[in-house]
Amino acid sequence: MTQHLTVVEHPLIQHKLTIMRDQATSTAVFRQLLREISQLLAYEITRDLPLTTTRIDTPIQPMDAPKLAGRKLALISILRAGNGLLDGMLELIPSARVGFVGLYRDEETLEPVEYYFKVPDLMSERVVIAVDPMLATGNSSAAAIQKLKDAGAKDIRFLCLLAAPEGVERMKQAHPDVPIVTAALDERLNEKGYIVPGLGDAGDRMFGTK
Structure with a gap:
């Protein structure tokens, strides 16, 4: 992938996202829609994965058929909200290896604080997809x-x-080599560091917490 930011404007994604934004949407529906959107976004972010061929026998004749090349993908959930995207992606890519980065945002400084880190081995040989529903300040990401x-x-x-423009810019400055795929680029951050218009706190809405 060469483009730094890709906004996936597929009609199904945009429709589901609108329901998720609505504050009247229940936790159960929010969670299900996040799973569904994660699969649609996964389709986009994996579109250029390298392929090789393998010899198989169809019911009609042998053929050289395409399959993914190299080591299994690594899906990395940025806790805790990343797990909502992770679940859907694992349904699409069940053989992927999984890792976790535990960060929380200090509400005073808005800076990330790490509390957990565990990832698969051989990271240098894998395509790595990090997932987190909200790219706000960009500091944690x-x-x-x-x-x-x-x-x-x-x-x-x-x-x-x-994603918020501030988060996209922060990521571009820190990691210009890391492409971003998102369902929407919103207007801005508010004074508390939340995305506007956004959908609130994704983790709270997904897990039913406050």
């Missing part, structure tokens, strides 16, 4: 990507549900 690079990852992509 940039910190998570740096941790993945420190663990050896070279081919990293970032998938999110919503």
Whole structure:
């Protein structure tokens, strides 16, 4: 992938996202829609994965058929909200290896604080897709990507549900080599660092917490 930011404007994604934005949408529906959108976004972010061929026998005759090349993908959830995207992507890519980066945002400084990190081995040989529903200030995402690079990852992509211009710019400055795929680029951040118009706190809406 060469483009730094890709906004996937597929009608199904935009329709589902509108329902998710609505504050009247229930936790159960929000969670299901996030799973569905994650699969549609995964289709876009994996469109240029390398292929090789393998010899198979169809019911009619032998053929050289395409299959994914190289090591299994690594899907990295930026906790906790990243798990909502992770679940749907694993249905689409069940053989992927999975890792977790635990970060929370200090509400005073808006800076990320790490509390957990565990990723697959051989990161340098895998396509790595980091997932987090919200790219707001970009501080947590940039910190998570740096941790993945420190663990050896070279081919990293970032998938999110919503992005703010400030977060996109922060990521571009910190990691210009990491393409971003999202369902929407919203207007801005408010004074509390939330995306506007956004959909609130994705983790709270997904897990039913406040």
